[in-house]
Amino acid sequence: MRPTLSEQIIGARRVLVELAAPEVSDSYTQEQIAFAASALEHAAARWSEVLPDLVTDIRALEEVLGMEPAVLEEAVPGVVDYEAADEYHRSLRAQLTDEIMSGSEQSPAVRAYLADSTERLR
Amino acid sequence: MTGDFDAALEGFIRARLGEVDGLRVEGEARAIGGQSRENWPFDLHWQDGGQSHHRQLFLRRDPVGSVLETDRRVEFEVLRRLHDQPVRAPEVVWLDADGSELGRPAMVMTRYDGHNDHFILQGGDGRPDEDSRAGIASQMVDLMIEIHALDWKGAGLDEVLAVPADPAEAAIDEWAAVIERQSLEPQPVLAYIEQWMRRNRPDPGEITVVHGDIKPGNVLFDGDQVQVLLDWETVHLGDLAEDVGWVTNPLRRVEHQIPGRWEAADLVSAYEARTGRTIDRDALRFWQVLANYKLAAIVITGVRSFCDDRTLRVWLGAGQLTKLLLAQTAEELG
Numbered sequence: 123m124r125p126t127l128s129e130q131i132i133g134a135r136r137v138l139v140e141l142a143a144p145e146v147s148d149s150y151t152q153e154q155i156a157f158a159a160s161a162l163e164h165a166a167a168r169w170s171e172v173l174p175d176l177v178t179d180i181r182a183l184e185e186v187l188g189m190e191p192a193v194l195e196e197a198v199p200g201v202v203d204y205e206a207a208d209e210y211h212r213s214l215r216a217q218l219t220d221e222i223m224s225g226s227e228q229s230p231a232v233r234a235y236l237a238d239s240t241e242r243l244r
Numbered sequence: 245m246t247g248d249f250d251a252a253l254e255g256f257i258r259a260r261l262g263e264v265d266g267l268r269v270e271g272e273a274r275a276i277g278g279q280s281r282e283n284w285p286f287d288l289h290w291q292d293g294g295q296s297h298h299r300q301l302f303l304r305r306d307p308v309g310s311v312l313e314t315d316r317r318v319e320f321e322v323l324r325r326l327h328d329q330p331v332r333a334p335e336v337v338w339l340d341a342d343g344s345e346l347g348r349p350a351m352v353m354t355r356y357d358g359h360n361d362h363f364i365l366q367g368g369d370g371r372p373d374e375d376s377r378a379g380i381a382s383q384m385v386d387l388m389i390e391i392h393a394l395d396w397k398g399a400g401l402d403e404v405l406a407v408p409a410d411p412a413e414a415a416i417d418e419w420a421a422v423i424e425r426q427s428l429e430p431q432p433v434l435a436y437i438e439q440w441m442r443r444n445r446p447d448p449g450e451i452t453v454v455h456g457d458i459k460p461g462n463v464l465f466d467g468d469q470v471q472v473l474l475d476w477e478t479v480h481l482g483d484l485a486e487d488v489g490w491v492t493n494p495l496r497r498v499e500h501q502i503p504g505r506w507e508a509a510d511l512v513s514a515y516e517a518r519t520g521r522t523i524d525r526d527a528l529r530f531w532q533v534l535a536n537y538k539l540a541a542i543v544i545t546g547v548r549s550f551c552d553d554r555t556l557r558v559w560l561g562a563g564q565l566t567k568l569l570l571a572q573t574a575e576e577l578g
Contacts (some may be wrong), residue, residue, distance in 0.1 A: 154556050155439040215430035217425040236436055236570060 131166040135159050175242045176207055183214040186235040256345045260338050266291040282307050285355055305350035309554025311546040314477040316349040317341040321404040322479050329399050331390050332472045358464030358471045365502050375466040381506040383470040385514045392452040392484040409483035412445035415534055422541040426548045433566040437537055440573045448528035454482040458491055459499050488523055489531025495568055533572050540565040
């Protein structure tokens with residue numbers, strides 16, 4: 123649907139960069155606008171990848187933790203509840219963190235996950 | 245500076261100058277630079293005993309939400325003790341340690357002439373030629389050596405700074421605690437890096453003063469001359485290789501190196517040649533990893549401040565740093 127979410131975010135960024143920033147003389151405020159514009163640019167480029175990357179990372183974490191894949195589409199078949207998936211992902215990361223801190227960071231499975239996860243980390 | 249803060253600052257100054265006439269504080273807008281403190285340059289005028297006085301000063305105050313939670317009293321006391329030492333550190337003037345007078349902890353220091361340029365070695369604002377930039381890079385090594393050569397016992401720094409039995413272990417403990425305290429979510433990669441550092445930490449060596457954040461962005465320059473090193477909030481006693489690792493961190497090469505002219509190996513060689521010390525390369529690698537682990541802790545603190553609505557700075561996560569940390573320790577990942 124148009125405008126897409128990316129187009130809306132980029133439009134908001136243009137307001138900041140082209141309209142607001144030139145009117146500001148204070149360097150501190152200019153710096154904060156630049157950070158905000160950068161964050162919007164990042165969001166526009168990344169938002170569509172967030173859910174697929176989350177699901178991929180959940181599956182990888184389940185594997186490294188020796189767990190069966192959970193059903194992530196509970197309410198609507200084929201549609202992942204992002205908030206629930208994010209919460210589940212957090213719990214898996216907490217479990218892995220505990221395992222690493224208890225000394226399993228040198229296991230081949232954990233090392234393989236960490237190496238693969240570099241591509242999903244943004 | 246405006247409103248209540250102006251009045252608070254004037255009261256703070258009056259409490260220290262006593263009964264003087266014609267007290268006038270001329271402030272400007274908050275200065276750019278420094279993500280961890282609010283910086284306010286101001287001029288102070290007053291008359292006392294028929295004499296007119298003028299001082300150029302600089303106020304550094306803790307923000308509501310910072311990227312570093314450090315103690316202004318420690319920084320102030322260190323700088324006060326360094327004032328008569330052979331090191332280019334700023335002169336501190338007054339302290340509000342608990343923020344009871346200025347709203348939040350703050351200190352006032354002498355304001356120096358000179359310009360600040362984070363990327364001066366790449367050309368920066370003044371576009372110095374390559375020879376000038378190489379000269380600046382060389383002076384940055386001298387500045388670091390100056391700090392490491394300080395007689396910290398003679399200066400009484402052990403009265404305000406802890407003397408670590410094992411600097412590497414102390415550094416890991418300190419930044420792991422920051423990550424534990426500040427992180428809003430589990431950090432398995434950083435947990436892995438912490439364990440890697442614990443397995444690979446160097447043996448304790450000579451204890452020196454460590455600045456903790458040496459970079460052109462914390463220096464005031466007069467043309468192509470290093471004048472003074474600012475921002476001592478991460479100063480501590482530790483392993484001198486920590487500073488060498490910080491300035492040779494691959495992530496920061498654009499700030500500290502000149503491609504093809506002054507690279508990390510040149511910097512370390514210059515340090516070794518001028519000091520007669522040898523930097524163990526495995527220890528250096530450890531401290532380069534620690535540098536990015538510390539930066540990850542700083543970013544995580546910034547993220548928390550942002551998510552808690554304590555700062556307007558929009559922070560992205562520490563993902564890129566964790567990627568780099570994994571790359572730095574990659575051979576163990578297979």
